[in-house]
Amino acid sequence: MSRYAIDPDVTSAATLDARFYTDPEAWTLARERIFARSWQWIGDLQDLREPASLSPRTLLPGCLDEPLLLARDESGVLRCLSNVCTHRGNLLVQEACRARHIRCGYHARRFDLQGRMTFMPEFQQAKDFPSANDHLVQVPLFDFHGLAFASAQPAAPGAEFFGPIAERLHWLPWDRLQPDPSRSRDYAFDAHWALYVENYLEGLHIPFLHAGLMATLDFGHYRYELQRYSNLQLALAKPGEAAFEPPAGSPEHGQRVAAYYYWVFPNLMLNFYPWGLSLNLVQPLGPARTAVQFRSYVMDPDLLGQGAGGDLDRVEMEDEAVVVTVQRGVRSRFYRGGRYSPTREQGVHHFHRLVAEFIG
Structure with missing residues (x-):
């Protein structure tokens, strides 16, 4: 994997070797070394407000596909557990519900809301039973202002991934962000997941692809x-466009901010607009197939349709069209990689260095 090493000097560095986007070995390594070790969004906590609540989730569908279960016990403590019965592997909870315990519908094995097995019929003669292996595995969970993130084996605590965002936007009225299912979108297209991320991370293409966005x-x-x-x-926003006006204490105090576009390694975008948050989760489905979930959390409905976040569907279609053509290009026998714009592609360089670090 040394061919994926990236020079730390953006002014000298070359981009990832083109084989990263086509090599089945690179795809397998990314799944286990990047996605299993990073924090993946598993939804919000709207259906887990009350004690004794259960909500099944899936860790990165189409890639990791790990069945998880969010469980808030009767004392109010929230945990993330494996949603797989430790007897014969049956899925335990199929839909969100309220319950005092977790019961497998296959052979009636029962667990408390902390994941400990408490009952199993016809096992009276089993030796050394129950053991620690009979309890549900507890999965690392990070709650970021009501957004739930889980990781199979995190490379670092969630605060190291999300702390800079919380610190920068400490003034944001997080409690006013409410999910708006009517604005949810799911897209799928024929391109490698990293090409989509790279496109997001550079502003170099904005004047050439996004005339509507550029106008704001x-x-x-x-x-x-x-x-x-x-x-x-x-x-920053042009005059007359919808914008944040950050308070004193913010580095942007006195400026009109059109959007805070945050990316969290490897596949999450948190786009903060004056109307609220557009959360985008990139889901790798294969070396040349990707899905993207768009989820909206609105805090000011009167600003919907305005400013940089006013026409997200159009911007998405423009982005997808170009990454699909890039996917065709990186397969060329004549393409091995390129260079970075030191002024506009620092984010792509940063992403590639993290990819090399995690894979290496």
């Missing part, structure tokens, strides 16, 4: 900031 932005002051496991694209 003060592109001359578009800038980038890199954190350990995330990065920010900060977009």
Whole structure:
């Protein structure tokens, strides 16, 4: 995998070797070394407000496909558990519900809401039973302002991935963000997941692909900031466009911000607009197939349809069209990789360095 090493100097570095987008071995390594070790969004916590609540989830559908179960016990403690019975592997909970215990519908094995097995018929003669292996595995869980993230084997605590966002947007009225299912969208297209991420992480293409978005932005002051496991694209608004006006204490105090575009390694976008949050989860389905979930959390309905976040469907279609053509291009026998724009592609360089780090 040394061919995927990336020079830390963006002014000298070359991009990822093109084989990363086509090699089945690279795909397998990414699944286990990148996605299983990062924090993946598993939904919000709207249906888990009350004690004794259960809600089944799936860790990165189409890629990891790990069945999980969010369980809030009667004392109010929230846990993420494996949703697989430790007897014969049956899925335990099929839909959100309220319950005092978790019961397998196959052979009646029962667990409490902390995941401990408490009952199993016809096992009186089994030796050394129950053991720790009979309890449900507890999976690492991170609650970020009501958004739930889980990881099979996190490379670092959730706070290291999301802390810079919470610190930067400490003034945001998080409690006003409410899910709007009517604005949910699911897209699928024929391209490698990393090509979609790369497109998101650079502003170089905006003047050439997104005329509508460009009309709302003060592109001359578009800038980038890199954190350990995330990065920010900060977009200021043109006069008259919808914008945040951050309070004193914010680095943007006195500026009109059209959007805070946050990316969290490897496949999450948190796009903060004056109307609310557009959360985008990139789901790898194969070396040349990707799905993207768009989920909206609205805090000011009066601003919907305005500014940088006003026509997300159109921007998405423009982005998908180009990454599909890039997918065809990276398969060319004549393409091995390119170079980075030091002024506009720092985010892509940052992403590639993390890919190389996790795979390597």
